[in-house]
Amino acid sequence: xxxxxxxxxxxxxxxxxxxxxxxxxxxxxxxxxxxxxxxxxxxxxxxxxxxxxxxxxxxxxxxxxxxxxxxxxxxxxxxxxxxxxxxxxxxxxxxxxxxxxxxxxxxxxxxxxxxxxxxxxxxxxxxxxxxxxxxxxxxxxxxxxxxxxxxxxxxxxxxxxxxxxxxxxxxxxxxxxxxxxxxxxxxxxxxxxxxxxxxxxxxxxxxxxxxxxxxxxxxxxxxxxxxxxxxxxxxxxxxxxxxxxxxxx
Amino acid sequence: xxxxxxxxxxxxxxxxxxxxxxxxxxxxxxxxxxxxxxxxxxxxxxxxxxxxxxxxxxxxxxxxxxxxxxxxxxxxxxxxxxxxxxxxxxxxxxxxxxxxxxxxxxxxxxxxxxxxxxxxxxxxxxxxxxxxxxxxxxxxxxxxxxxxxxxxxxxxxxxxxxxxxxxxxxxxxxxxxxxxxxxxxxxxxxxxxxxxxxxxxxxxxxxxxxxxxxxxxxxxxxxxxxxxxxxxxxxxxx
Numbered sequence: 438x439x440x441x442x443x444x445x446x447x448x449x450x451x452x453x454x455x456x457x458x459x460x461x462x463x464x465x466x467x468x469x470x471x472x473x474x475x476x477x478x479x480x481x482x483x484x485x486x487x488x489x490x491x492x493x494x495x496x497x498x499x500x501x502x503x504x505x506x507x508x509x510x511x512x513x514x515x516x517x518x519x520x521x522x523x524x525x526x527x528x529x530x531x532x533x534x535x536x537x538x539x540x541x542x543x544x545x546x547x548x549x550x551x552x553x554x555x556x557x558x559x560x561x562x563x564x565x566x567x568x569x570x571x572x573x574x575x576x577x578x579x580x581x582x583x584x585x586x587x588x589x590x591x592x593x594x595x596x597x598x599x600x601x602x603x604x605x606x607x608x609x610x611x612x613x614x615x616x617x618x619x620x621x622x623x624x625x626x627x628x629x630x631x632x633x634x635x636x637x638x639x640x641x642x643x644x645x646x647x648x649x650x651x652x653x654x655x656x657x658x659x660x661x662x663x664x665x666x667x668x669x670x671x672x673x674x675x676x677x678x679x680x681x682x683x684x685x686x
Numbered sequence: 687x688x689x690x691x692x693x694x695x696x697x698x699x700x701x702x703x704x705x706x707x708x709x710x711x712x713x714x715x716x717x718x719x720x721x722x723x724x725x726x727x728x729x730x731x732x733x734x735x736x737x738x739x740x741x742x743x744x745x746x747x748x749x750x751x752x753x754x755x756x757x758x759x760x761x762x763x764x765x766x767x768x769x770x771x772x773x774x775x776x777x778x779x780x781x782x783x784x785x786x787x788x789x790x791x792x793x794x795x796x797x798x799x800x801x802x803x804x805x806x807x808x809x810x811x812x813x814x815x816x817x818x819x820x821x822x823x824x825x826x827x828x829x830x831x832x833x834x835x836x837x838x839x840x841x842x843x844x845x846x847x848x849x850x851x852x853x854x855x856x857x858x859x860x861x862x863x864x865x866x867x868x869x870x871x872x873x874x875x876x877x878x879x880x881x882x883x884x885x886x887x888x889x890x891x892x893x894x895x896x897x898x899x900x901x902x903x904x905x906x907x908x909x910x911x912x913x914x915x916x917x918x919x920x921x922x923x924x
Binding site for chain 2: 498531539
C-alpha cells in the first residue's frame with residue numbers, strides 16, 4: 438500500500454520553520470507522506486502540531502521552507518493544493534443554524550459540486566445521521582457534530598487528509614467511523630497526517646509515528662532513541678501485537 | 687479519485703459563481719434562522735430614528751433639514767452590526783478555516799458575503815426609509831426615484847467597504863471596536879456625498895445637483911469595490 442513512487446507524495450515538507458513573535462515553533466523540519474501512508478504526529482501541548490497542520494493546509498505561510506501536496510507547491514500553487522486537501526480539526530467547523538444536509542450541500546457547492554440531495558443523504562447514512570438530516574446542528578451533541586464533520590470529509594475524499602485530534606469526544610462507534618474514513622483515503626492512494634494524543638484509537642491504521650519536539654520531528658513516539666523505527670510505536674504493521682497494545686494501555 | 691483530485695482545478699467562472707451564491711445563501715439562511723439578530727438590528731435602527739426625532743424636533747423644518755443626515759447615520763450604525771455578525775457566523779464553530787481551505791478564489795467568499803450583507807442592509811433600509819419619512823416629515827414618495835438611486839449606490843459602496851473591513855477585524859478580540867475605527871474614516875467621503883445627494887433630492891433638486899452627487903458616489907463605489915475585491919485575498923488569508 439505505501440511507498441508507491443510513481444505518484445507524487447501526498448505531502449512533502451522541506452525545512453519548514455515558523456515562529457510566533459520571537460519564539461520559533463517549527464525549526465526547519467522535514468516530513469514526507471507516501472501514497473497510502475498514515476502518519477501519526479504526537480507532541481506536547483504547544484509543540485506546534487496544529488501549526489504544522491495549518492501550514493500543510495495553506496492556512497499559514499511558513500516563514501522558511503517549502504512544501505508540496507500531490508506535487509503542487511504550498512506557496513506557489515495553493516489554489517491547486519486546496520483541491521486536494523481535507524481537514525478534520527478539533528472544532529467541527531459547522532454552521533450551527535443549518536442542518537447537516539445544508540452544511541454538506543454548502544461544502545459540496547464550495548468544491549464546485551452542485552450538491553445532489555441523494556448523495557448528501559447517502560453520506561449522512563454512512564455517518565449514522567439519517568434521522569437527524571433536517572435538525573439544526575445547534576441541537577446536536579459534540580459527538581454528532583463530529584460525525585457531520587466526518588461526513589464533510591467523506592463528501593470530498595481528499596488526497597491529503599489532515600486531522601487534529603480526530604478522536605476527541607467520539608464514542609467507539611465514532612472512532613470506527615473516523616478510522617473507516619482514514620481507510621477510504623488510504624485505499625484511494627491518499628495520505629493522512631494525524632495529530633493526536635490518542636495513539637490507541639488509530640493503532641491499526643498508523644504506518645509511522647513521529648514526535649514533534651522543540652520544533653523538529655523525530656521518528657517514533659519519543660520514548661525511544663531519536664533514530665530508527667521504534668518497536669513500541671503502534672502502527673498498522675504491529676498493532677496486532679497484544680504486547681504493543683498492552684504497553685500503550 | 688486521488689488522480690482526479692490531484693489534477694483537479696477549482697473550476698471557471700461558473701464554479702466561482704456557484705461559490706458566491708453558496709456563501710450568500712448560507713449567510714442569509716443562517717440569518718433567517720436566527721431571526722433575533724436581524725430583528726434586533728431593525729429595532730435598534732427604529733429606536734435610533736425615534737431618539738434623533740426627539741432630539742431635533744418638534745419643529746418640522748428642523749426635522750426635514752436633519753432628515754438625510756439622520757437616515758445615513760442610522761444606516762451606518764445598523765450596518766456595522768450586520769457586518770460584524772457576518773463573520774461571527776464563521777468564527778462560532780471554527781468554520782472560517784474550513785471556508786478558507788475550499789478550492790477556488792477566496793474572493794468568492796468576499797462576493798458572497800457582500801451579496802448577503804447587501805440584502806440584509808437593504809432589508810433594514812426598507813424599514814428605516816419609511817419610518818424616517820414619517821418621523822422627519824421628509825417627502826420620500828415625491829423624491830423616490832432620486833433618493834432610491836442615491837441610497838442604492840451609497841449602500842453598495844458602504845457594504846463593499848464594510849464587508850472588507852469586517853474581514854480584517856473579525857479575528858481580533860476587539861472586533862466590535864476595531865471595525866468602526868477602521869471603517870468610519872474611510873467612509874467619510876462616501877457618506878458626505880450620500881447625505882448631500884439625498885438632501886438635494888428631498889428638497890426637489892431644483893439646481894440639478896443630485897445627479898452630480900450620484901456620479902460621485904458611483905465613482906467611490908468603483909474605487910471601494912475594486913480595492914476591496916483585490917485586497918480581500920491578502921487580508922483573509924492569515
